Amino acid sequence: MAKEYYTILGVPRTASGDEIKKAYRKLAHEHHPDKKHGNEAKFKEVNEAYQVLSDSKKRNQYDQFGFAYNDGGYNGSQAGQNQGGFNFNQEFNQEDLFDMFGEMFGGFRESSAGWRDNEVRKGEDLFIEVSLSKKDLGTTRTIEYDIQSACGECHGQGVARGYKIVTCQTCKGAGQVRQTSRSGFGIFSHVSICPTCKGRGKYPEKECPICKGNGRGKSRRSLELRIPTDLPHMYNILVPRGGNTGRTGNDPGDLVVNLKIK
Secondary structure (H helix, E strand, O other): OOHHHHHHHHOOOOHHHHHHHHHHHHHHHOOOOOOOOOOOHHHHHHHHHHHOOOOOOOOOOHHHHHHHHHHHHHOOOOOOEEEEEEEOOOOOHHHHHHHHHHHHHOOOOOOOOOOOOOOOOOOOOOEEEEEEOHHOOOEEEEEEEEEEEEOOOOOOOEEEOOOOOOEEOOOOOOOEEEEEEEEEEEEEEEEEEOOOOOOEEEOOOEEEOOOOOEEEEEEEEEEEEEOOOOOOOOOEEEEEEOOOOOHHHOOOOOOOEEEOOO
């Protein structure tokens, strides 16, 4: 008897690829055998369903010839290789694996250009909305706003005077640590942010007593704006590097000022 893969994932036959992936991740997370109330049989069943429905070619064949995916593996040809019809050596999207196991084990994920490469992060962008009346057109307006700027004590480095920045010995400067877990499907490695250096790869021997190692603190800044006489109802002004200073001396973000006529 053909397996009802759509029923297993709890999605309609018209479900999009994103809907199928979302349902799969939720169920795989719920039934993973390493979890306290996991269900290995359900986990295998969910994986088998996703392997078919996430592949456009296999899904099309299944929709037409559901019996081709009966017990014993895809097209009945891999019963000796699969466990309940699921084979980890089968085409399996690496991105999906990373997402799924990151969610299962409390991991952290960003794009490939993110924390995996220990990317230096700039400060946050700021957005300020300024309400104007028509009589403000053609005049100069000064606005004040709060900002996170470089700490004056440590000059944004986050380290106390007389001390230095050292390489993290927990992750050896990588900014991330790898943990290995074993399950019925084999051994899996879980990569997460280093808890010692918070992903930086380095940390101060002693934190700055003023900013507590952050490298920045709250300050007040003013900006003088020349309001055009022909300003439309809404207008944005971009101030490059006018936002918050990045942590531990990294570049600041940008400032966006939204001018709006009442």
